[in-house]
Amino acid sequence: MLPGSRLDLGSPPASATARSRAGRSLLLRLLELTWAYRGRVFRVLGYQIVLLSLGLAGLGLTGLAIDILRHRLDRSVAAPALPLGLGRLVDVERAPMLAVLSIGAAILAMAAARAVLNYGYALAVGHLVHMEIVPDLRARVYDKLQRLSFRFFDANKSGSLINRVTSDVQLVRSFVDGVLLQSVIMVLSLGVYVAYMLRAHVLLTLACLAPTPLLWIASTLFARWVRPAYLRNRELVDRMVLSFTEGLQGIQVIKGLGREREAHRRFDERNREVREQQQDTFRKVSVLSPTIDLLGQITLVILLGMGGLLVARDRMTLGQLVVFASILQQFSGQVASMATIVNTAQQSFIGARRVFEVLDTPVEITSPEAPARAAQVEGRLVFERVTFGYDASKPVLHDVDLDIAPGQFVAVVGPTGAGKSTLLSLIPRFYDPTSGRVLLDGTDLRRHDLDLIRRRMGVVFQDNFLFSNTVAANIAFGAPHATREQIERAAVVACAHEFIRDLPEGYDTELGESAANLSGGQRQRLAIARAVLLDPPLLLLDDPTAAVDASTEREILDAILSATRGRTTIMATHRPHLLRRAH
Incomplete structure (x- = not known):
């Protein structure tokens, strides 16, 4: 991690006012995200409206059937009137059982319709969140990561970034289907239930809903109580993922030094921290649901006492009370879902x-709005009083002046930590100078189109990454549409053609993860072939012979000498004897 460059991606706002303001801003961002998918969101809500209507209609018919049966058993009780003019089709007085059977058939038909609609609802929600929101948001985050400068990756651990692209995106998705949609459905359902209950009996409704404000108070207090726990959980998961990825990437070192048990203990410790923290969070979460359930049962006690009295005094029919109780139960269920929401x-x-912290991170290295036009790059590089430091107060390079002619091969020699790699990194604009400027053919690099200028530079790093793909695809990574002839020509220049032909499938040989099935010299020569495929006028070599034996060094140097002909080349190295290769 570079000193002084870390982004504070985890600390909460300092004051309650700031937290409130940040929360409102975050909510607005999430609502804007949802609005982009409003067509499917409204379709999902449409399903729920129809399902709610069918559910209420089924409850109403159930209450009607109960009142018909009660009239059948006790003629002193008035016969209920059938809705929608159905009384003309079925005579409740003469054929009450036929009326009940007809109502039963209608309820069964509604249940079948609800089953079909629930299937459609599940498909619509699944398509919305898993086929649209999650892939789109992951792509946006990954695209932003690709455009951020090296400084961002220097300052943030890979475990945290992996979590943001994977599990954190899933958490954002849960706002749509687990918070927004469920909240709208809850509010809509509660509104309809309250209207239905008020229509049945106003006083009974008000009495049963009296404990509701306590539910809102409990939910608000819970939200404030549990928020820090969830923030801490994400930090601990980041540490656990980092420990896991380091264990995989460093498996050779771990096994080579016999530290398997220690590595397991380290990961187990991270895993234990996550588990214990989650247990603490679960204990907190487990308090809310029973509390809300308890408050919901209070309404049932009120209903049994007051509702029974109303039925006994013929102020409400038994069927109406049963329907009221069912709706109140669903009302309590919706309120109880508030805990989950x-x-x-x-x-x-x-x-x-x-x-959003990733998406909102400013892109430091960008192309100008009106880039300079360079018909052809000759390859003249000039450093004018260039100063640069990862921490502005501690410059690594100070007032560097350098003039490299087109076609010249320059070796930058110095001990480890002298700033050789830093110097090279300013040329393709992985970083920009703190002061001074770097010119290409007399024009400040910051005035060139970023992608265009990078495609005119071949870069070979000290540790080159090769993808799990074919040899040909790795060479052509920078030019996916390159022909096989162009790929083989680049391999010849990099002195890689001979060993590639000896591979089991030649250029179509699949490389393993990190090209572990190749030697270090072979990997470097493939990297050189990849760098020269587009015939760039500039070639940057960042200590390409570091940590290799003498035989491998000769292989790489032969490839370098072949690749540097006719190009401006800068090679950073800590080996003084390579100076004679420069000219």
């Missing part, structure tokens, strides 16, 4: 903040 909201807000 609040819990999901807290998790989604934490995930959303971490995702």
Whole structure:
């Protein structure tokens, strides 16, 4: 990690006012994200409206059937009137059982319709969140990561970034289907239930809903209580993922030094921290649901006492009371779901903040709005009083002046940590100078189109990464549409053609992860072939012979000498004897 460059992606706002303001801003961002998918969101809500209507209609018919049966058993009770003019088709007085059977058939038909609609609802929600929101948001985060400068990756651990692209995106998704949609459905359902209950009996409704404000108070207090726990959980998961990835990437070192048990203990410790923290969070979460359930049962006690009294005094029919009780039970169920919604909201807000922090990170290295036009790059590089430091107060390079002629091969020699790699990194604009400027053919690099200028430079790093793909695809990574002839020509220049032909499938040989099935010299020669495929006028070599034996060094140097002909080449190295290769 570079000193002084770390982004504070985890600390919460300092004051309650700041937290409130940040929470409102985050909510607006999430609502804007959802609005982009409003067509499918409204379709999902449409399903729910129809399902709610069918559910209420089924309850109403159930209450009607109960009142018909009660009239059948006790003629002193008035016969209920059938809705929608159905009384003309079925005479409740003469054929009550036929009326009940007809109502039963209607309820069964509604249940079948609800089953079909629930299937459609599940498909619509699944398509919305898993086929659109998650892939789109992951692509946006990954695209932004590709455009951020090296300084960002220097300052942020890979485990945290992996979590932001994977699990944090899923948490953002949960805001749509687990918070917003469920909240709208809850509010819509509660509104309809309250209207239905008020229509049945106003006083009974008000009495049963009296404990409702306590539910909102409990949910608000819970949200404030549990928010820090979810934030801490994401930090601990980041540490666990980092420990896991380091264990995989450093498996050779771990095994070579016999540290398997220690590595396992280290990961187990990270895993234990996550588990214990989650247990603490689960204990907190487990308090809310029973509390809300308990408050919901209070309404049932009120209903049994007051509702029974109303039925006894003929102020309400038994069927109406049963329907009222069913709706009140569903009302309590919807209110109880508030616990899940609040819990999901807290998790989604934490995930959303971490995702938006990546999306909102400014792109430091960009192309100018009106880039300079360079018909052809000759390859003249000039450093004018260039100063640069990862920490501005501690420059690594200070007032560097350098003039490299087109076609010249320059070796930059110095001990480890002298700033050789840093000097090279300023040429393709992995970083920009703190002061001074770097000119290519007399024009400041910052005035050139970034992608265009990088495609005119071949870069070979000290540790080159090769992808799990064919040899040909790795060479052509910078030019996917390159012909096989162009690929083989680049391999010849890099002195790689002979060993590639000896591979089992030649250029179509699949490389393993990190090209572990190749030697170090072979990997470097493939990297050189990749760098020269587009015939760039500039070639940058960052200590390409570091940590290799003498035989491998000769292989790489032969490839370098072949690749540097006719190009401006700068090679950073800590080996003084390579100076004679420069000219």
